[in-house]
Amino acid sequence: MSAVAENQTQEMFRLIVEAAPNAIVVTNRQRMITLINRRTEELFGYSRAELVGQPTEILVPMQFRKAHPAHVDGFFTAPEPRAIAAGRELVGRRKDGTEVAIEIGLTPLPTSDGLFTLASILDITERKRNEDELRRSNAELEQFAYIASHDLQEPLRMVASYTELLGQRYRGKLDEKADKYIFYAVDGAKRMQALVADLLAFSRVGSQGRPLVPVESEAVVNSVVDMLRGPIRKANATIEISALPAVLADEGQLRQLFQNLIGNALKFRADADPIIGVRAARHGERWLFCVEDNGIGIDMQYGERIFQMFQRLHERGKYEGSGIGLAIVKRIVERHGGTIWLESKLGLGTSFFFSLPSIGAKNPS
Amino acid sequence: MIRPIRVLLVEDNPGDADLTRDTLESGAQAFEIAVAVDGEEAIEYLLRRGRHTAAPRPDLVLLDLNLPRLHGVEVLAEIKQDDLLRAIPVVVFTSSDAEQDVLQSYQRGANGYVTKAGDLGAFVAKVQAIERFWFTVVTLP
Numbered sequence: 236m237s238a239v240a241e242n243q244t245q246e247m248f249r250l251i252v253e254a255a256p257n258a259i260v261v262t263n264r265q266r267m268i269t270l271i272n273r274r275t276e277e278l279f280g281y282s283r284a285e286l287v288g289q290p291t292e293i294l295v296p297m298q299f300r301k302a303h304p305a306h307v308d309g310f311f312t313a314p315e316p317r318a319i320a321a322g323r324e325l326v327g328r329r330k331d332g333t334e335v336a337i338e339i340g341l342t343p344l345p346t347s348d349g350l351f352t353l354a355s356i357l358d359i360t361e362r363k364r365n366e367d368e369l370r371r372s373n374a375e376l377e378q379f380a381y382i383a384s385h386d387l388q389e390p391l392r393m394v395a396s397y398t399e400l401l402g403q404r405y406r407g408k409l410d411e412k413a414d415k416y417i418f419y420a421v422d423g424a425k426r427m428q429a430l431v432a433d434l435l436a437f438s439r440v441g442s443q444g445r446p447l448v449p450v451e452s453e454a455v456v457n458s459v460v461d462m463l464r465g466p467i468r469k470a471n472a473t474i475e476i477s478a479l480p481a482v483l484a485d486e487g488q489l490r491q492l493f494q495n496l497i498g499n500a501l502k503f504r505a506d507a508d509p510i511i512g513v514r515a516a517r518h519g520e521r522w523l524f525c526v527e528d529n530g531i532g533i534d535m536q537y538g539e540r541i542f543q544m545f546q547r548l549h550e551r552g553k554y555e556g557s558g559i560g561l562a563i564v565k566r567i568v569e570r571h572g573g574t575i576w577l578e579s580k581l582g583l584g585t586s587f588f589f590s591l592p593s594i595g596a597k598n599p600s
Numbered sequence: 601m602i603r604p605i606r607v608l609l610v611e612d613n614p615g616d617a618d619l620t621r622d623t624l625e626s627g628a629q630a631f632e633i634a635v636a637v638d639g640e641e642a643i644e645y646l647l648r649r650g651r652h653t654a655a656p657r658p659d660l661v662l663l664d665l666n667l668p669r670l671h672g673v674e675v676l677a678e679i680k681q682d683d684l685l686r687a688i689p690v691v692v693f694t695s696s697d698a699e700q701d702v703l704q705s706y707q708r709g710a711n712g713y714v715t716k717a718g719d720l721g722a723f724v725a726k727v728q729a730i731e732r733f734w735f736t737v738v739t740l741p
Contacts, residue, residue: 389695392716392723393615399720400619425719 258356264349266291266307278337278358280330291354296328307352327356336363373441380438384431391431395424426557430545433559437544440566445485447571449594452489452524453479456513459493463501470501472509479515480522482591488567489591493526495560496587500528502554505582520596521573527586533579542575564589604630605735608658610642610675611635611693612667616716620662620693623727629735634658639670643678646685658688660734663710665694665701673704680709687741691730 252259258275262268268286276282279294286293291307292300326334336359344351398420406414453476460467460474467474474497482489493513500511507529515524533541533548540546542565547558564587568575573590607624611617617635624631634655636642642663645652661679665672672692679685691712692705705713714726734740 388717389613392695392718393613396619396720396723397615403720428719 255355258358260286260291260294260354260356261344262291262352262354264351266304268293269351275356278329278335278356279327285330294327296326296334299326336360377438377441380434381442384435384438387431388428388435391424391428395421395428398424429557433545433557437559437563437566440488440563440570444488444570447483447485447592449481450484450486450489451479451481452484452515452522452591455486455489456493456497459490459497462494463497466498466501470504470509472501472504472511475510475512477512477514479513479524480517481594482522483594483596484571484591485567488570492564492567492589495564496526499560500526500530500585502556503528503530503585505529505531505584517593518590521590521592523588523590525586525588527584529584532581532583532585533577534581535579538577538579541577604632605660606632606656606658607634608642608645608661609633609635610639610661610663610667610672612637612664616664619720619723620727623724624731627728627731629731632656637668639667639672639675642667642675643670646679646682646688659740661688661690662693662730663690665692665696665705673701673708676705676710677708689734689740691734693726693730 252270253272255272255274258278259270259272260268260275261270268289268291271283271286275286279286281293292303295303325337325339327337328334338357338359340355340357342353342355344353398417402414402417402421405417456476456479460476466472497511497513501509510529512527513524515522517523537548541548541558542561544562545558546562547554547556565575568589568591571591573592575587575589577585577587579585609617609620611620621631621633621635624633634645636645641652642661644650645655646658646661648655663672663675667675672694676690676692679688679690686709689711690709691714692701692710693714693716694701695716697715697717702713712730714730716723716726718726
């Protein structure tokens, strides 16, 4: 390449770095800043001259400065490209001392002058504000659903009780039509009571949840099985529980989760005696649980729908329940930072899979 | 018992008051049921004040919690802090199943806590159970 062409290429790269939408900071092995772009000046409020030649700690808030060199050394001993803020929010420090929410991607730059680091810094203030706003409005919505369903119970109980009383005291005393009208009113009120109670139970998952603490999941499953021993005996079911781990959970919600899943396995059983298995396997920071049965199975085209509120795949009367059980299970799993899905074959059985954080998990939810 | 059983029903919902009264009166025992529609009236009745100067002492108080003006828990506290009233059994009868309400009620000396949740059958069964326990099983002062 001619000297002119090389100069042009260099100029091109300089302009690209300069025009990049992210703040770019290049540092050497001694953690000295060697190059920044315009966006860095804007983001941190320093001029180029004030930053170049300074240690990177100048951009780190005081409370993190002490630990910073160790982090950087850690990066240089294993210099893989990575986002050091993956799943974690970092803060940077501006010249005026204020802090700014940032996300940093680090890339090693091996050159003939030694190893440099390219830090690409994104201002996530706006994103964080949106996330906070979403969290707040979700919490408000949950609180609203909780209060609404709670306060609806009392007047609804009046409607249900008195239409039923009317039915009891005046059956056959008015005319056939009146009896039928009363029956519809009683039936409707009772179903609405069931729905409101379910809605309340669902909204409690978010609004009345407790902090996640270490819980022995095996003890929880055993107590659920003990509580369900009536239906288990009636169905002539076998429950096979493998060794289960301790997890980070809200114990009451964990109990409800297993109660709903094992309860469903008992309810949707096939002709053969039910065999229900509960097991878990370690996956990184989380445990993957499986509750499997040999029941009637679910057509996989409904695999997503059954987790929605009040979705039932069977007509009323065949199986009891309003279709809230799996919606609550999903909500509980999500509150524990996990996802839930199922694998099923019609007539052969269903396996529900979900993950829960292990005791040492850094980001449980 | 020669005289009828006296129950003070502290209840602001006339529907619940009627249903409770109906259920008690349809049993085998004779009842004399007074209704106080809020917490303040309950206290006046028990202390024989205002328009309740001739009120008889109840054998049992059935106490709702969500009451206008004076909350049920405060009524309970007043009863249990009064040397003369303390011996009257108070059964909380409410639609609240909040842990906080249950705990507070027992801490302030409630003799029982019964929730109203459920359908007509469950409601009637609960009132009948209260009647059976308090007026045939236990010995009252």
